[in-house]
Amino acid sequence: MWRRTGSGIVKQCVILDDYQDVALACADWSALRDQVAIRTLNAHIDDEAALAAALRSADIVVAMRERTPFPATLFAALPRLRLLVTSGMRNAAIDLGAARAHGVTVCGTASSLTPPVELTWALILGLARQIVPENRALREGGPWQGGLGRDLAEHRLGLLGVGRIGSAVAQVARAFGMRVSGWSPNLTPERAAAAGVALARSREALFAESDIVSIHLVLAPGTRHLVGAAELARMKPDAFLINTSRAAIVDEAALIAALEQGRLAGAGLDVFAREPLPTDHPYRRLPNVLATPHLGYVTRDNYRTYFTETVEDIRAWLAGAPVRQLTPVPPSRP
Incomplete structure (x- = not known):
């Protein structure tokens, strides 16, 4: 699950659905360098079994909005997963109850309207x-x-x-x-x-x-x-x-x-x-x-917010004080 460096154990992080291959350029990830090894997936994985295989060694997963569903069956297939970060503070594709049952913290980020x-x-x-x-x-x-x-x-x-x-x-x-x-x-x-x-x-x-x-x-x-x-x-x-x-x-x-x-x-x-x-x-x-191919939130400034706050979420979780956690709540008024 982890690799060791001179400074200790490094957790594995996978960034999903980075279609434009821009996630690592939209924020400063250097603060995580000694603690987290990051890899990005640029192609969407639709098959749940294939997705579980791709994420099997991940301690941290970063999801882009609702591009990839996280049902209870996927959480069950990822026993190492401990932190899931989603862009935005609402994600109907994540089973938050299942995340909690499997000991996974789910955090979000701001998103501009x-x-x-x-x-x-x-x-x-x-x-x-x-x-x-x-x-x-x-x-x-x-x-x-x-x-x-x-x-x-x-x-x-x-x-x-x-x-x-x-x-x-x-x-x-x-x-x-x-x-x-x-x-x-x-x-x-x-x-x-x-x-x-x-x-x-x-x-x-x-x-x-x-x-x-x-x-x-x-x-x-x-x-x-x-x-x-x-x-x-x-x-x-x-x-x-x-x-x-x-x-x-x-x-x-x-x-x-x-x-x-x-x-x-x-x-x-x-x-x-x-x-x-x-x-x-x-x-x-x-x-x-x-x-248009679901471009509503896909802008340079929004991505900077997403990934900058993703780094903050990961750092806070590593420090034992996760921020911007998502919890199951009734839908807000439309």
């Missing part, structure tokens, strides 16, 4: 102004101005969830001159007013009246498949659906059917039921889908 807000607007603007097809036509010698863009001003943005991220999205919408409505299971008139959002009469009204619906809810039993065939059927045929939150909030089969049948103008998606997205998935070929 700015990157997902900005990506939400990148998807909205990309769809509204047909950025991808117009750019492709320009590069490939296609039609000069092949379509008409969509205005945002005076049109309605419907927010499914008006928490920290939803409120920030609303602020940008108002700068564009949009009308903004919001709904969530716990949204009160007072909270809506504080966010500068009109409280929708009902969830059904939000879908029926909005030109763009953007999802910013926490995934919980009550929000899983909250957006299904009935909700999509209520949307205007020229409306857009944006999801930078969690894939399971939307019934994927229902959304694909609506897009294939032209009952919805388009979808801007950054989250998927399976990641990485299979190469034959319909989202990769549907012309009315603008999709």
Whole structure:
């Protein structure tokens, strides 16, 4: 499990899913040099048995958001594991009860809300102004101005969830001159007013009246498949659906059917039921889908925060005083 150096025993740390191979460059890891041997895995390991084999000698594992699930069966297969650090302070892919039962401390880091807000607007603007097809036509010698863009001003943005991220999205919408409505299971008139959002009469009204619906809810039993065939059927045929939150909030089969049948103008998606997205998935070929590979939190500044605080978490744990521990709690209000 450990190797010995002149200064003592060194623990083994594995950094998972470092797709861009930037984890070691985004923070100063030198403070751990004499105590921790670090290796990174740049490719995603989807098979649990293969993952367990890759992590068998690890005392410490660093996970990037929810890219790799940690169910009870994986903890049981990793008896040496003692510290799991995740980026962010919420990770639904980690069975925290199982971690505690197997003696694994789980710590997190800060995470800025700015990157997902900005990506939400990148998807909205990309769809509204047909950025991808117009750019492709320009590069490939296609039609000069092949379509008409969509205005945002005076049109309605419907927010499914008006928490920290939803409120920030609303602020940008108002700068564009949009009308903004919001709904969530716990949204009160007072909270809506504080966010500068009109409280929708009902969830059904939000879908029926909005030109763009953007999802910013926490995934919980009550929000899983909250957006299904009935909700999509209520949307205007020229409306857009944006999801930078969690894939399971939307019934994927229902959304694909609506897009294939032209009952919805388009979808801007950054989250998927399976990641990485299979190469034959319909989202990769549907012309009315603008999709990004779960980039909501993937920015230089956010990564610096993640890995700098990961180093702090490891140092604190080594000193016997772990910080920023995750504990099982009820989902916060969306």
